[in-house]
Amino acid sequence: MTTSNPLSLTRTIPLREKIIEKVIYALLAACSLVAVGVTIGIVFSLVFEAYEFFKLIPLTDFLFGLEWSPQTAIRDDQVGAQGSFGAIPLITGTLLISTIAMIVATPLGLTSAVYLAEYAGPRTRAVIKPMLEILAGIPTVVYGFFAALVIAPFIRMAGTSAGLEVASESALAAGLAMGIMIVPLISSLSDDVINAVPQALRDASYGLGATQSETIRKVVLPSALSGIAGSLLLAASTAIGETMIVVMAAGLSANLTANPLEAVTTITVQIVSLLTGDQEFDSAKTLSAFALGILLFCITLVLNIAAQKIVKHYREQYD
Amino acid sequence: MTETFTRKTPELARRHAGEKRFQWLGKAAITIAIGFLLVMVGTISWMGVGAFKQTQIALDVYLDPQEIDTAAPNKADYGAMVKKAQRSKFSDVKKHNDKRKLYKLLSSQAAFTLQHQVADNPELIGQTAKIWFIASDDVDMFIKGNTNVDDSGNAGKLDKKQLQWIAALKSTGDIRTRFNSSFFLSGDSREPELAGILSAFTGTVLTLAVCFALSFPVGILAAIYLEEFTPKNRWSDLIEVNINNLAAVPSIVFGLLGLSVFLNTFGLPRSSPLVGGMVLGLMTLPTIIIASRAALRAVPPSIRQAALGIGATQIQTVFHHVAPLAMPGMLTGAIIGMARALGETAPLLMIGMVAFIVDVPGSVLQPATALPVQIFLWADSPERAFLEKTSAAIIVLIVFLIFMNLIAIILRHKYRQRF
Numbered sequence: 001m002t003t004s005n006p007l008s009l010t011r012t013i014p015l016r017e018k019i020i021e022k023v024i025y026a027l028l029a030a031c032s033l034v035a036v037g038v039t040i041g042i043v044f045s046l047v048f049e050a051y052e053f054f055k056l057i058p059l060t061d062f063l064f065g066l067e068w069s070p071q072t073a074i075r076d077d078q079v080g081a082q083g084s085f086g087a088i089p090l091i092t093g094t095l096l097i098s099t100i101a102m103i104v105a106t107p108l109g110l111t112s113a114v115y116l117a118e119y120a121g122p123r124t125r126a127v128i129k130p131m132l133e134i135l136a137g138i139p140t141v142v143y144g145f146f147a148a149l150v151i152a153p154f155i156r157m158a159g160t161s162a163g164l165e166v167a168s169e170s171a172l173a174a175g176l177a178m179g180i181m182i183v184p185l186i187s188s189l190s191d192d193v194i195n196a197v198p199q200a201l202r203d204a205s206y207g208l209g210a211t212q213s214e215t216i217r218k219v220v221l222p223s224a225l226s227g228i229a230g231s232l233l234l235a236a237s238t239a240i241g242e243t244m245i246v247v248m249a250a251g252l253s254a255n256l257t258a259n260p261l262e263a264v265t266t267i268t269v270q271i272v273s274l275l276t277g278d279q280e281f282d283s284a285k286t287l288s289a290f291a292l293g294i295l296l297f298c299i300t301l302v303l304n305i306a307a308q309k310i311v312k313h314y315r316e317q318y319d
Numbered sequence: 320m321t322e323t324f325t326r327k328t329p330e331l332a333r334r335h336a337g338e339k340r341f342q343w344l345g346k347a348a349i350t351i352a353i354g355f356l357l358v359m360v361g362t363i364s365w366m367g368v369g370a371f372k373q374t375q376i377a378l379d380v381y382l383d384p385q386e387i388d389t390a391a392p393n394k395a396d397y398g399a400m401v402k403k404a405q406r407s408k409f410s411d412v413k414k415h416n417d418k419r420k421l422y423k424l425l426s427s428q429a430a431f432t433l434q435h436q437v438a439d440n441p442e443l444i445g446q447t448a449k450i451w452f453i454a455s456d457d458v459d460m461f462i463k464g465n466t467n468v469d470d471s472g473n474a475g476k477l478d479k480k481q482l483q484w485i486a487a488l489k490s491t492g493d494i495r496t497r498f499n500s501s502f503f504l505s506g507d508s509r510e511p512e513l514a515g516i517l518s519a520f521t522g523t524v525l526t527l528a529v530c531f532a533l534s535f536p537v538g539i540l541a542a543i544y545l546e547e548f549t550p551k552n553r554w555s556d557l558i559e560v561n562i563n564n565l566a567a568v569p570s571i572v573f574g575l576l577g578l579s580v581f582l583n584t585f586g587l588p589r590s591s592p593l594v595g596g597m598v599l600g601l602m603t604l605p606t607i608i609i610a611s612r613a614a615l616r617a618v619p620p621s622i623r624q625a626a627l628g629i630g631a632t633q634i635q636t637v638f639h640h641v642a643p644l645a646m647p648g649m650l651t652g653a654i655i656g657m658a659r660a661l662g663e664t665a666p667l668l669m670i671g672m673v674a675f676i677v678d679v680p681g682s683v684l685q686p687a688t689a690l691p692v693q694i695f696l697w698a699d700s701p702e703r704a705f706l707e708k709t710s711a712a713i714i715v716l717i718v719f720l721i722f723m724n725l726i727a728i729i730l731r732h733k734y735r736q737r738f
Binding site: 025137 | 334335337338340341342344345346347348349351352353355356359360362363536537538540541543544545548549557558560561562563564565567568569570571572573575576578579580583584601604605608632633634638658659661662663664665668669671673691694695698706709710713716717720724
C-alpha cells in the first residue's frame with residue numbers, strides 16, 4: 001500500500017506542521033509552568049529578604065518576642081536602637097480580629113447556606129444568591145472605609161453610653177466588617193457542600209417521621225460537617241490575609257490584649273505600614289516586612305491545604 | 320389507625336414550632352447580611368452623591384485691557400483681577416484680615432479659570448464679564464448642608480462674616496450648584512474642591528490592560544495544556560494543588576513578590592501601571608486558569624473525537640474546535656478575575672502606587688495610582704469635603720464593577736450552549 005493512494009485513510013503529517021505542533025506544545029507547557037513559577041517566586045523572594053532580616057534579628061526573638069516596635073534609630077547608641085521585633089502581639093492581634101470575624105460570619109453564613117440549600121425555592125435562590133455574591137464582590141477598601149467611618153464611631157458611642165472604654169480603632173469594628181465580608185464565602189461553599197449530601201439520607205430521615213429542621217440538624221449537617229469545616233478554614237484564611245479593612249479600621253500600635261474593645265494591630269497592617277514610605281533594604285525595619293510576609297504565607301498555606309484536603313476527602317465520600 | 324397519624328400532641332406542636340423557628344433563623348441571617356449590604360451601599364451613596372455637584376460663585380470681573388496684553392494674554396495677573404472683583408462686590412470690606420477671609424470663599428483655581436476664559440474668548444478683554452468660579456470646599460460643604468451653623472455662629476471653618484457674604488451672594492442669585500464635571504476631568508489635588516478621579520481612573524484602566532494582556536493568554540494556554548494534554552499523574556496533581564493554593568494566597572503577598580522581584584531585582588519603574596498590572600496579573604492567573612479549565616471540561620468529548628476522526632492533529636483539534644467553543648466561558652472567567660483585580664488595593668500599596676498623582680499617566684511606565692488606592696488616600700484626608708469625594712469615588716468604582724459583571728453575565732447568556 002502506498003501513501004499516494006487517494007483512498008488511504010492515513011494522512012502523513014508534513015514535517016513543518018510537526019515542528020509547529022512541537023513549538024505550540026512547548027509554549028503550552030511553559031504557560032502552565034508560570035503558575036508554578038509564581039509560587040516558587042513568592043517563596044524565594046520572601047525567603048531571600050527574610051534571610052537578610054534573620055541575620056540581624058534572631059529567629060527566636062522574632063517568633064517568641066512579646067514586643068513589636070520597629071523604629072529606626074536616629075543615633076547608634078540610643079536606647080532601643082535596634083527596635084524590637086517580637087511577632088507575638090501581631091499574631092494575637094490578627095487572631096483576635098479574625099476570631100471576631102468568624103464569630104460574626106459562621107452563624108450568619110451557615111444559617112443562610114442551610115436556608116438557601118434546603119428551604120428556598122428556585123426563585124428566591126435566583127434573587128438571594130447574586131445579592132450575597134455582590135457582598136463578596138465589593139472591594140475591601142469599601143468595607144474598610146465603612147468600618148472606620150460608621151461602625152467604629154457607632155461601637156464607641158454604644159460602648160461609652162454603656163460605661164465601657166472603647167478605643168476609636170477597636171478590634172471589634174474591624175472584626176465586624178470583616179465578618180460581614182466573609183459571610184458570602186462561607187455561605188456559598190457550605191451551600192455546595194450541603195447540596196452534595198445525598199437525597200437518600202434526607203428521605204430516610206423523613207421516612208422515620210422527622211421534620212425538615214430535625215433532618216437538617218441531625219442528618220444533613222452532621223454528614224456535611226467535614227465539608228463545612230473545610231469552608232470555615234478557607235474563610236479563616238481569607239480573614240487572616242485580609243489587608244485593607246484592618247489597615248483602615250484597626251490600629252497601628254502593637255498591643256498584647258484579648259479585649260475586643262481595645263485597638264490591636266495585625267500582620268498585614270504592619271507589612272503595609274513598614275513598606276509604604278521610605279524603604280531601606282539594609283535595615284531590619286524594612287526587611288522585617290518580609291519576615292512577616294513569610295509568617296502570613298505559612299499560616300494561610302497550612303489553612304488552605306488543610307481545607308482542600310478535608311473538602312476533597314468529603315467529596316470522595318459521597319461520589 | 321389513621322387517628323394515630325393525625326393526632327396533634329403537644330410534642331408534635333413543639334416540634335413544629337421548632338421547625339418554624341429554624342426557618343425564621345435562616346431568613347434572619349440572610350436579612351442581616353443583605354441588610355448590611357444595603358445600609359453600607361446606601362450610606363456611601365447618600366454621602367457621596369453630593370460630590371457630583373459643585374458650588375460656583377459669580378463675579379463681575381473687569382478685564383482691564385491695560386493689564387492684559389492681547390498678544391500674550393497668559394501673562395496677566397488674573398489673581399489680582401479676581402480679588403479686585405471680589406472687593407468691588409463687597410465694597411464695605413476694608414480690613415486686611417477680612418479681605419483674606421473674603422478671598423477664601425473662592426477656590427485657589429479661580430485665577431486659572433479666568434485665564435482660560437480670556438484665552439477662549441479674547442473679545443471679552445476691555446469688558447466687564449460675569450464669570451462663574453468654583454467655590455472653596457468650605458463654602459461648598461455649607462451650601463450642600465454638610466456643615467451647619469453652630470452656637471457661636473460659625474459653620475465648619477466659615478465664620479459669621481463669611482456666612483453673611485454667602486447669604487448676600489445667595490440673595491442676588493450669584494451662587495449656584497452645577498454638575499461637577501471637574502470631578503471626572505481632573506486629577507488629584509490637595510484642594511478638595513478641585514480633586515478629581517481622572518488620573519486614578521486612567522491608572523486603573525492602564526493597570527487592568529497590563530493585567531489582562533498578561534494573565535489572559537497565559538491563563539488560557541495553561542488551562543488548555545492542563546486540561547487537554549497532561550496525563551493524570553503526580554506532576555499534574557502537583558500543578559493542580561499549586562494553582563488552588565495560589566488562588567488563596569493573600570493578595571498582599573503578591574505585592575511583596577512584586578516589590579522584591581519586579582522592583583528590586585528587575586529594576587522596573589516604581590509606582591508604574593506596568594508593575595501594578597503584572598502583580599495583579601499574577602494574582603488573577605489562578606482564577607482564570609480554574610475558570611478556563613471548567614469551560615474546557617464543558618465541551619463534550621464528541622467534538623474532539625469528530626475532529627480527530629477526520630484526521631486533525633491534537634493541536635488542531637484543540638485550537639480549531641475545542642478552544643473556540645470554550646472561549647465565552649474563558650472570557651467570562653477572565654472578566655470576573657479582572658473585576659476582582661479592579662478592587663484590589665493592598666498589592667498596589669506595596670509597589671508604591673500610593674503616590675500623590677495630579678497628572679494623567681500617559682503610558683504604563685509613568686507613575687500612577689489606581690481608583691481603590693485613591694479611595695484609600697482620600698479616606699485618610701482630614702477635610703470634610705474629602706469624605707464626600709471618597710464616597711463618590713467608591714460609587715464610581717462600584718458602577719465600574721457592576722458594568723464588568725454585567726458584561727460577564729451577558730456573555731454567559733449569549734453564548735450559553737447546551738451540548
